[in-house]
Amino acid sequence: MTHKRNRFPRVIISDAVVFDWVLLIGFVVLAVFAVNYNARARSIPMALGILGTVMVSFQLIVDMFPPLRRKLGFVVESGLMADQKEESPTETDNVNSAEAGNYGGNHGKGRTEAIQEWVKILRLIIWIAAFIVLLGVTHYLIAVGLFVVLVTRIEAGESWIRSIVLAVSVNIGFFILFNLILNAQL
């Protein structure tokens, strides 16, 4: 069993790996879509797309298979200002870390904790998206007031009174800054 595990290192699927995939797709799009432009216009984005794709692929391999860090040492090489021990964990460190359930990339968080945090971030993104929609259809003071009240109450868990007081204060501050001082047409 041990022999097999050494030959075929366990695949780690962490949030860091997901981010690597996002970057990889971004660079592939950069390289592929560059073909549509004239030779001069495509030269730089295509070069960047190809370089980025190659580099992120190596990063992905290292993040998915931590034991390969030693073989692909150039990927984990630190900048001159880095603490070598901190930034370049050893093969054993990584395997132990992964086996202990630390799937969250460099920040050493557990998988459940990382998922919980991303859910919180997703909820905040949805709140902001709702704010943007509201900003498009109503006056900005209504959008700002509602966002502050609801996010402070629901996401931050503050009391209704505190949330409303904060929203009113922010609205007054914005009105003074944007409408009275900057005379912005919002």
Added chain:
Amino acid sequence: MYEAAIPALQAMLTWPAPLYLLLGTLLGMLFGILPGLGGPQVLALLLPITYGMPVNLAIVLLVGAMSSIAFGGSIPAILINTPGTGQSAATCFDGFPMAKQGKAGVAIGAAATSSCLGAIFGAIILTVLLPIGRRIVLLFSYPEFFMLAVMGLSVIAVVSKGSLWKGVVAACLGLGLSTIGYDPVTGSVRYTFGTDYLWDGIRLVPAFIGLFCISEALDLFLRRGKIAEKSYNQKIGGVMQGVKAVFKNFGLFLRCSVIGCIVGIIPGVGGAVTNFLAYGHAVQSSKNPESFGTGDVRGVIAPEAANDSKDGGALVPTLLFGIPGSLEMAVFLGALIVMGLEPGPRMMMENPQIILVLIYTLVLGNILVAVLGIFGARVLVKITYVPVTLLAPIIFMLGLMGAYLTNGMLGDVVLSLVFGVLAFAMKRFGFSRIAVVIALVLGKLAQKTFHQTLMLWGIKGFFIRPLSLILFILTAGMLLLPYLREAWLRRNGNTSQV
């Protein structure tokens, strides 16, 4: 440049410039005091407000804010052992023990004087170097500017704290993003995917707001609790004793100011490194190093002098070459571009008054923040007791509304959100945000000069001009340096084992 000295001073002192200086200084100080927030955040938030403002006033507001960050961050470092910014971390080592001994006033007096004089030292160096540097810059043509942009990005990747590989990936990402939109050299419209909004490319103001404000607000929301858990309720006295201590240790102050200036000039190193280098120097050069860490005033003077003198140093490459010396400078460079100014030799020839206003503001802002800090430290530090859950929605709103304010376009708000999430993920997984910012700012220049070189000289244009060739060799050498160092260490280690 010096002939504009008097008109610049007049512009600086004409109403409402002093009001903008005060506002900028107060805001910068506030952001400096709040841990997690700092120079890039306050500059990104102020950028939309400066839109359409006279350039002189916008510079006063932005530089006023920038100049007060470092000392603002030192106040909570001394009083509650919580540095407001990374560049004030070393001040904690002796500042907080002094506060515990009831010498908070001495520490704040020393920090205020040292940072104020350090800033003046940095401003003098900047004033002396700019005219000399202008002659060097005039030797530059398209290939040199291209090589300089590439070198600036490489330095940031190499000196970054995290992975070198990720630093280069981040730079590629930033450069890739800068190719979006209408290309003035080739006339092509790239990567807009049928969206009119992207024709102008990635707008710097909403991108910066996302990279610094939205990402930090997301981070704050996850952190919860209060920013600082400790409180400080004692009196602050003995300030004059601290002021005198700086003059008693003037040699140390001067040496650390020089360290700050030199580190500031190197792109990408930044204040977090400067204050530790200066503190380390103070310890090493002391006859009684054992007193450091126990409340030695020299442990406050050294990092504070370096912290503030580095701003003058960091402005040298920013103004001379358009290569930012630090993260704050990258955002500031973006602000100059948004204002229609082009940092570099042309700016110094065409707008010497603006450069002098900038230098005056740097000095006056630091004097003002020192005075405000000394008298208001005890009150100001209470800001850090605010729960982050109340602070984060305000930062969200300030950022998003700031993005909307610039052009009144919802696309800008969406762009801020996208960049905010991207920056949050980058920070979490160790990808350098500074590389993305600098690539975004320098991307257009790099592309333009790349094509202009090709048109004029062909590919050999990058290598036949001596200066361009030197810059290329330096860049390649820098990128290889960490690998060569590693190989050398491994070889040395192996030899010693044998």
